[in-house]
Every structure is written in structure tokens, then in C-alpha cells.
Amino acid sequence: MTVxxxxxxxxxxxxxxxxxxxxxxxxxxxxxxxVFAVISAGLFYASNVPVIRDxxxxxxxxxxxxxxxxxxxxxxxxxxxxxxxxxxxxxCVLSLVLSALRWLDNRGPK
Numbered sequence: 302m303t304v305x306x307x308x309x310x311x312x313x314x315x316x317x318x319x320x321x322x323x324x325x326x327x328x329x330x331x332x333x334x335x336v337f338a339v340i341s342a343g344l345f346y347a348s349n350v351p352v353i354r355d356x357x358x359x360x361x362x363x364x365x366x367x368x369x370x371x372x373x374x375x376x377x378x379x380x381x382x383x384x385x386x387x388x389x390x391x392x393c394v395l396s397l398v399l400s401a402l403r404w405l406d407n408r409g410p411k
Contacts (some may be wrong), residue, residue: 332395337392343383352377 347353360365 350376350380
């Protein structure tokens with residue numbers, strides 16, 4: 302004896318619904334590029350500061366490569382000031398740029 306099943310299109314399994322695809326706008330991409338450029342500029346500057354280079358050497362290799370002198374203190378202070386102030390300055394500059402772009406967009410032809 303065979304059993305036949307009556308299947309209709311309404312009984313077919315529905316395809317899984319996916320959420321919207323993840324997309325990055327050009328504004329967000331430019332913002333990320335600027336942030337990473339500022340971070341990499343700070344790291345490049347840090348690689349030239351003798352005190353920071355000595356600290357990285359101790360962190361990675363466990364020994365100091367320097368002579369233990371107090372050299373590069375001015376560069377060290379500048380690096381610390383750059384590290385503390387750069388996020389605030391970057392946020393201010395980006396806010397001003399986006400405000401200017403919105404202002405110019407609103408002034409456009411009506």
C-alpha cells in the first residue's frame with residue numbers, strides 16, 4: 302500500500318529571510334581612512350622617539366636597547382600631548398567639515 306501526500310505550493314518551505322546586506326557609505330569609509338591615517342602618523346612619530354622606542358624594545362624583547370639616559374624627553378612630551386589631543390582635534394575637524402558640507406548642500410539650488 303502506498304501513501305500519497307497531497308502537497309500544494311502553500312506547503313512548500315519558505316526561503317529564509319536575510320537581513321539587509323552590510324554596506325559602508327563613502328562618508329564612513331573616508332572617516333575611517335582619516336582616523337587610521339592619524340593613528341598611523343602617531344605611531345610613526347612614536348617610532349622616532351627614543352624613549353618610546355626603548356619602551357617598545359623592553360616590551361617585545363625584554364631588554365633595553367638604549368643606554369638608559371634621559372634623552373628625547375621633549376619628543377616624548379610632544380608625543381604624549383599628540384596622543385591626548387589628537388582624538389579631540391580630529392573630532393573637531395571632522396565635525397566642522399561635515400557641518401560645512403551640510404551648509405553647502407542646503408545652500409544649493411532650490
